[in-house]
Amino acid sequence: ETGVTQTPRHLVMGMTNKKSLKCEQHLGHNAMYWYKQSAKKPLELMFVYSLEERVENNSVPSRFSPECPNSSHLFLHLHTLQPEDSALYLCASSQAKGQGYTFGSGTRLTVV
């Protein structure tokens, strides 16, 4: 365990489903991130939260909705996804934005 815990590890959902990914860290970090990794593509930054405030949103479709209720928890709410959204979703945290990252193990999402 790295200190950043993601659940679930695997998720299969239909295109009409609503689900949420959860990320939790108790490292005392102030910044949290969602990344997407599709097959054969580099990691893509989706959202950045710093001190619970969303500071970056990289043109992510509205079917992905992040939530950061406190500095230790980060959610990614999913609804009406497309098959091309199937990917590994990684959460990371850092002491401050841009400093050394600690990554979670990821959630492998399959949209059917």
Place this chain on the structure above:
Amino acid sequence: KNEVEQSPQNLTAQEGEFITINCSYSVGISALHWLQQHPGGGIVSLFMLSSGKKKHGRLIATINIQEKHSSLHITASHPRDSAVYICAVMKTSYDKVIFGPGTSLSVIP
């Protein structure tokens, strides 16, 4: 042209070999990260560099800011080093991280 490139794309080595993975970038940066991703997806941050050289165990990372180039070296490679190694840079103009495509390393016993 990608802003961050890595070479080689794939690398197979015999156990014990000295390995070098290269990263070149075309933007101004404030820091560069080397990450290790194991099969299954988990990512570990190996180094964060802004100048010079860092060493941790059998891993050494160097960066040349003027040449916009960084290398990750693995000495006495071992099968457990098999993973994808990712270079990521933080742009100075905007606090944004750009990831390289990764280098897939396989170390054979």
